[in-house]
Amino acid sequence: MVKRFLAGAVCLLSATSAFAEPAPTPPVAAKKPHQVAAPFGAVREDEYYWLRDDTRKNPDVLSWLAAENSYADGQLARLTPLKDTLFKEITGRIAPDDSSVPYRQRGYLYYRRFAAGQDYPVTARRKGAMTAPEEVLLDQPAMAKGKGFFSIGAWEVSPDNRYVAYAEDSVGRQQFRLKVREIATGRIVDETVANIEDALVWADDNRTIYYIDKDPVTLLSKRVKAHVIGTPASDDRLIHEEKDDSFYISLKRTASDKYACIFLWSTTSNEARCAPASGKGEFTVFAPREKGWLYNVDHIGDRWLVWSNHQAPNYRLMSVPDTAQTADRTQWRDLVAPSDTAFIEAFKPFNGFVAIEERVNGNKRIRLLANDGKSTSVAADEPAYTMTLDTNAEPATDWLRYRYESMVTPPTIYEVNAKTGERRQLKRQPVPGYDPAQYVTERVWATARDGTRVPVSLVHHRKFHRNGTAALYQVGYGAYGSSYDPAFNIAWPSLADRGMVVAIAQIRGGQDMGRAWYDNGRLMKKMNSFTDFIDVTRHLVAQKYAAPRRTAGFGRSAGGLLMGTVANMAPEDYGVIVTQVPFVDAVTTMLDPTIPLTTNEYDEWGNPEQKPAYDYILGYSPYDNIAAKHYPAIYVSTGLWDSQVQYYEPAKWVARLREKKTGDNPLLFRVQMEAGHGGKSGRFRRYEEQAEYLAFMMDQLGVAQ
Structure with a gap:
């Protein structure tokens, strides 16, 4: 993967030189005939399919991406002062030398600390008390030096406190390498295992590490293996191989520290397999998987606790004694009964x-x-x-x-x-320079077109007047049961200080209002997510939180699907759409099981190999529903190495939008050439792009500077 990246970087340099001056007109992608067929016979024309390059080395593709970056540079040049101001404001709210609250584990206090100006933290510990000498586990500033992208995922200290095992990604593709460091000396004692998930568990022998091996093509979590420090990866023992590609895998030790557990989970079914943490017993199934039944387990004292949706759409919490047959649900007893x-x-x-x-x-x-x-x-x-x-x-x-x-x-x-x-x-x-007393948060309820009440969380300046003239920044996600909680965002005071309102539309597809909230926003009810977002916008405008057409919509990843569909369905309601790593080519992606995540997500979107699902997804897929209409201004970004939403989805979307859209509203495409799904790494660098798209958004909405 590193070699692929270097080869791509060389091509990029040569391509960039050909587009050194900002392009006066938008880049135009070539159209090449290509048909995408479904198993039941349906065929779609995909003239921009050629922009897919799994190697990231095709010079024609890299040249077009470089041209898009050059065009964006030219169009955004006049906003550089505002972008720089916003970047300074946002990063100015980051304490330069912050540190976390220490927590205690096995006689040590663990914490992380940032030095002034550093993008990455130092992870450290002290024995017994914070007055003891510091022991550095991971000096991330030193580890990241010279790398375009750097990320530490899971890290775990061995039970005897001697080693730290960690997962490292230096590409952005979430294909981690397992490394083991001796804490006292800082010496790397093992780094032979590559292409793993971000999950690690030690066995009690202080030599064995359980990890999850990924498929090198689909990047799906496939196998749980046991690696012994100092032995070749080829000798690693296979613990479990998952045959069903709709399942993900995760690992953890129980709260009691007595067991190591493998968790196999999909949208509609889960299974846990646990073994003594000593490493001397076999992993056994806690309760076999069943379609429609979800559960999770943990262990404490002499009992197991089970979180389950058994006869409980909003879940229940149950207890199972150690002496019971865990698969026998008649022996489970409620701790928390189901609730509506x-x-x-x-x-x-x-x-x-x-x-x-x-x-x-x-x-x-x-x-x-x-x-x-x-x-x-x-x-x-x-x-x-x-x-x-x-x-x-x-x-x-x-x-x-x-x-x-x-x-x-x-x-x-x-x-x-x-x-x-x-x-x-x-x-x-x-948060340096921030005074919470200057801001107000609200909870309002918007009525969707089918009568459903949708929660909306708001923040604005205390001096804000609800008179129907303000600009609105509305964000949403609405997928996977992932709720968009009202949390603090260090960038949003910059919007509120300029008179804007920020709204989180907690639409169906998340679980903000319970499991039914999710079920009513997925599969053949997915359209509810999109109409909820539009109806929230119209409610806030009607209630004079914002002026008509002065709304910016924002969403990333599956929230990018939301943005693309909203732009097709209600372009007149939005002055600008901003989307990062957007999942906008739903039909083609879900028809290709070799693309990472596809098979895991049939229960989320549907399997378009089946005609009813194909027709429904085709009805909202952003790429497939672009038409000759007056779209709002649009800012799109992606990461070349994204493993979750491949870069070519937004690339194709932008190319077709350029071809079909009417009017003069700008369409910009920013490609991060050294990043994956999460964008740039580092606590300061990540805000460079945010400052850019916020400047673009403010300019398009006419927000006073």
Whole structure:
């Protein structure tokens, strides 16, 4: 993969020189006949299919991408002062030498710290107390030096505290390499295993590491293997091979530290396989997978806890004693019964209580359930907020650590005592120059066209007047059951300070209002996600939060599918559309099982090899529904090495939009040549593109500077 990247970089340099001056007119991609056929006989013409180059080395493709970057540079040149101002404002809200709250595990306090001006943190620990000498685990600034992209995924310290195993990606394709470092000496003792997922678990022998091997073509998680430090990767023992390509794989040790578990999960079915963490026993199935049945497990004391949708659309929490046959559901007992109003999303067991993440009325909150059955919810003071469980590495404590934030309140780490209710603030993320008292967050409800009430979280300046003249920045996602929680974003004060309103449309397709919220926004009900977003825009305009056609829509990845479809369905409602790594070529991608993620997602979008699903997806696929119409201004970005939404999806979309759209509204395509799905790496560099597209957005909406 590194060789491929270097070869592509050489081609890019030669291609870029041919487009050194900003192009006065948009690049025009050649049209080449190509047909995409479905198994049942349907055929579509895809004249820009040639822009797909899996090697990332085709000089014609790289030249066209370079021309798009050059054209974007030329069109955005006049906005450089605003972009620089925004970048300075946004990064100015990042504390230059910030550090995390230490957490305790096996006698050590672990934390990470940023030095002033550094893009990457140092991960370190101290034995017993923060006054002890520092031991560096991962000096990421040094490790990232000279790399165009750098990311550390999972890292885990061995049970004897001697080694740190970590997953490293230096391309952006999420094909990690396993490395093992001896902490005391800093010496790398193993780096033979490549192309793995971002998940690692140690066995108790301090020599064996469980990891997930990826398919080199589809990048699907396929096999769980056991690697012994110092032995060749070819000797790694196969633990499990997943034959069903609709399943993902993850790993973890249980809260009790007694078991290592493999989790196999898809949209509609899960399975757990666990073994003693000693590494001496076999992995056995906790309960066999069934279509439509989802569950997750953890272990504490002498019992298993099971989170399950068994006769519970919003999930229930159950207990199974160690002595029971875990697959026999008649032996499972409710700890938290099913609810129509509270959706259980996650849980964390402790010796004396269980912490539960649940969603109620569009907000995520935390509830504490004591072993004696007493239940209490952690209080919040704002109408729209997010609580999430923080790092709680040791279960033998009465204190739960959690994170609280809102669109006004920066991330704040609290501890709450499960017995007394006492709460103490450990840290609030420092945001230099930011005064939360100057901003207001709201929760409003928009009525969708089918009568459904959609939660919307807002933030604006305290001096904002709701008079129907403001510009609106509306964001959304609406897929995979992934909720768009009202969280703090360090860029948004720059919008609110200029009189804008920022809105999170918590549309169907997420799980903001429970599992039914997700089910009503996927498969043959996917259209609800798109109409919800449009109806939220129209509601906010009608309620005078914004002026007509002064709305910017933003979404990334599956949220890019949202943006592309919204642009086709209601271009007159938006002044500008901004989308990153957008999934916009849904039919062609879902017809190709060799593309990463395709087979995993048949239960999300449908399998277009079947005609009903084909026809439904074709009805909204952004690439397939481009027409000769007056689109709003559009900013699109992608990463050449994206493994989740391949760069050629937005490339083809832009090419066809250029051909068909009417009017003079700009269409810009920014290609990050050294990045993947997450964009540029590093805590400062990631905001360079954000400053650029925000400047473009403000300019198109006429936001006063």
